[in-house]
Amino acid sequence: MKIVRGTPNHEVLDLDYRLTASALERFVREELNGRGYEKAVVAVSGGVDSAVTLALAARALGPENVHALSLPHRDSSPESSAHARLVTDRFGVALETVDITPMVEGYAEQTPDITPRRKGNVMARARMIVVFDKSEQYHALPLGTGNKTERLFGYFTWHADDSPPVNPLGDLYKTQVWGLAEYLEVPDEIVHKAPTADLEPGQTDEADLGVRYRRADVILEHYLKGYPDEYIVGLGYTPEEVALVKRRVNQTHYKRHLPAVAIVSSTAINEFYLRPLDFRLED
Amino acid sequence: MVRHALLQLKPRKGQIRRNLDHLQQALLALRDEGVDVAVTPEAYPTGYFLQGGVRELALEAAELEDRLGGWHAEHYQKPLDLVIGFYERDGGSYYNTAAYLELGGRGLVHRHRKIFLPTYGVFDEERFLDRGHELASFDTRFGRAAILICEDFWHTVTASIAALQGAEIVYVPSASPARGFHDRTPANVERWETLARAVSGEHGLYVALASLVGSEAGKLMSGGSLLAGPEGEVLARAPEFEEAVLLADVDTERIPPVRYDNPMLADLKAGLPLIFPELRRIVEEL
Numbered sequence: 036m037k038i039v040r041g042t043p044n045h046e047v048l049d050l051d052y053r054l055t056a057s058a059l060e061r062f063v064r065e066e067l068n069g070r071g072y073e074k075a076v077v078a079v080s081g082g083v084d085s086a087v088t089l090a091l092a093a094r095a096l097g098p099e100n101v102h103a104l105s106l107p108h109r110d111s112s113p114e115s116s117a118h119a120r121l122v123t124d125r126f127g128v129a130l131e132t133v134d135i136t137p138m139v140e141g142y143a144e145q146t147p148d149i150t151p152r153r154k155g156n157v158m159a160r161a162r163m164i165v166v167f168d169k170s171e172q173y174h175a176l177p178l179g180t181g182n183k184t185e186r187l188f189g190y191f192t193w194h195a196d197d198s199p200p201v202n203p204l205g206d207l208y209k210t211q212v213w214g215l216a217e218y219l220e221v222p223d224e225i226v227h228k229a230p231t232a233d234l235e236p237g238q239t240d241e242a243d244l245g246v247r248y249r250r251a252d253v254i255l256e257h258y259l260k261g262y263p264d265e266y267i268v269g270l271g272y273t274p275e276e277v278a279l280v281k282r283r284v285n286q287t288h289y290k291r292h293l294p295a296v297a298i299v300s301s302t303a304i305n306e307f308y309l310r311p312l313d314f315r316l317e318d
Numbered sequence: 319m320v321r322h323a324l325l326q327l328k329p330r331k332g333q334i335r336r337n338l339d340h341l342q343q344a345l346l347a348l349r350d351e352g353v354d355v356a357v358t359p360e361a362y363p364t365g366y367f368l369q370g371g372v373r374e375l376a377l378e379a380a381e382l383e384d385r386l387g388g389w390h391a392e393h394y395q396k397p398l399d400l401v402i403g404f405y406e407r408d409g410g411s412y413y414n415t416a417a418y419l420e421l422g423g424r425g426l427v428h429r430h431r432k433i434f435l436p437t438y439g440v441f442d443e444e445r446f447l448d449r450g451h452e453l454a455s456f457d458t459r460f461g462r463a464a465i466l467i468c469e470d471f472w473h474t475v476t477a478s479i480a481a482l483q484g485a486e487i488v489y490v491p492s493a494s495p496a497r498g499f500h501d502r503t504p505a506n507v508e509r510w511e512t513l514a515r516a517v518s519g520e521h522g523l524y525v526a527l528a529s530l531v532g533s534e535a536g537k538l539m540s541g542g543s544l545l546a547g548p549e550g551e552v553l554a555r556a557p558e559f560e561e562a563v564l565l566a567d568v569d570t571e572r573i574p575p576v577r578y579d580n581p582m583l584a585d586l587k588a589g590l591p592l593i594f595p596e597l598r599r600i601v602e603e604l
Contacts, residue, residue, distance in 0.1 A: 047500055051501050054499050054503070057559075058499065058538055061538065061559050061560075062536065062538060065533035066535075066536070069330070069331075309370045311331070311369055313535040314371050317335055
């Protein structure tokens with residue numbers, strides 16, 4: 036008697052990257068066009084998230100309609116700038132460099148006790164000042180580059196990395212961004228290097244977070260879908276990893292929302308008065 | 319043969335005048351194609367996700383009929399039937415509705431108000447809309463039809479009722495955000511095709527699905543409109559995500575022989591008295 040074994044049924048993170056890329060390109064094009072834009076600004080850090088965002092934008096809009104910005108600070112790793120150049124060369128996008136050192140140091144000089152962490156946040160916010168000014172200059176909309184993992188962990192500078200109005204990667208875990216990067220032929224050295232915010236010397240994401248992305252992403256996917264801890268542990272993750280991931284998510288919900296507003300009426304915005312962000316009445 | 323045009327269109331959110339103009343341009347471009355019945359997606363004149371904006375943008379059925387009827391009279395000598403999904407205002411109630419309009423003829427022939435309002439995940443319809451409470455097949459110039467809107471069709475019992483009422487074609491305006499990117503085709507598009515093939519094959523009828531496209535603040539409406547025939551086969555299929563017009567012919571004369579070979583509908587009718595008490599018991603225990 037022939038024995039036919041069924042395939043295991045479980046949650047999968049793997050995506051069809053051709054379909055995903057095609058959908059995200061369409062998203063970029065349509066969200067920009069719906070707002071009256073044909074061009075985008077992308078701050079390119081040399082990391083994989085901004086490389087993938089740049090690649091999608093170039094495919095969606097044409098490389099000539101994408102303004103890539105390299106925004107180094109004197110303490111940034113030279114490798115970051117070199118990788119930013121590598122990415123823009125690969126996708127045929129012109130790269131403009133704006134050194135944010137004078138902006139950041141102008142403030143830091145008045146703040147002698149500033150810590151590396153605080154200064155890193157100032158760098159991230161200084162970068163957004165430049166991005167939004169370049170947006171105005173070129174009539175090009177800023178694209179966000181934050182992925183789902185870092186958004187869920189709150190691992191970003193609030194009102195900085197999360198501020199661009201259109202973000203193609205925000206629903207992709209880091210693991211999926213890596214997969215998409217390979218499909219889009221982002222240079223290997225960028226896909227395979229250790230992810231870093233490069234806001235402090237020697238910093239890496241996974242050391243900051245205390246968990247590997249590929250493990251965190253599986254835990255996150257199951258946690259978000261409501262699987263109990265024991266189920267996730269049964270997949271081969273430690274109770275400590277599960278607890279760490281859950282704690283990071285649950286300490287940072289505020290970073291994924293607009294500010295809390297005291298409600299005194301029955302027309303409070305986004306509480307009672309609900310309209311989607313693309314809602315527009317005809318003139 | 320009844321020539322159908324399934325209009326897989328992309329509306330601009332809230333821009334009713336512009337969207338109706340876009341629909342009319344699409345229809346005029348098909349004037350030489352001999353279209354008998356055109357079908358729009360769900361909520362086409364406004365876009366799908368409106369939240370509380372439904373209150374500002376819902377149309378009365380008569381208002382929509384007047385606007386389209388006036389336009390039709392200016393451009394057509396012969397009637398044109400149009401199935402159009404829209405948010406409907408009726409007094410103080412709001413519905414997710416699709417109307418069957420015989421433009422240049424009887425006008426509003428039928429109106430179906432969506433019964434199953436998805437209110438889970440990305441959907442929030444029941445917060446802003448009232449449920450419809452009727453499911454009725456109706457007669458068109460070309461045969462007997464029914465309308466089911468989006469999730470209405472995901473409960474196959476609704477299509478069974480329509481078929482038992484004599485429907486030869488089920489029109490399904492839908493708005494389906496793409497989700498499930500694990501395979502070459504979004505999982506929701508696969509699901510639609512599976513459902514359409516199963517329903518059309520089970521009852522020996524046509525299923526005409528017109529599905530919205532366009533990004534609504536990141537929710538990518540998937541398209542994938544299709545026409546399925548009475549043997550459960552896909553006769554025409556539109557691409558995903560992009561605007562397209564699907565032109566396909568419905569031949570209701572194929573239905574009797576197909577149903578003779580595969581008498582599932584007749585068997586269902588014969589078996590209904592056996593299973594109806596169970597259904598009644600389930601309802602009574604709710």
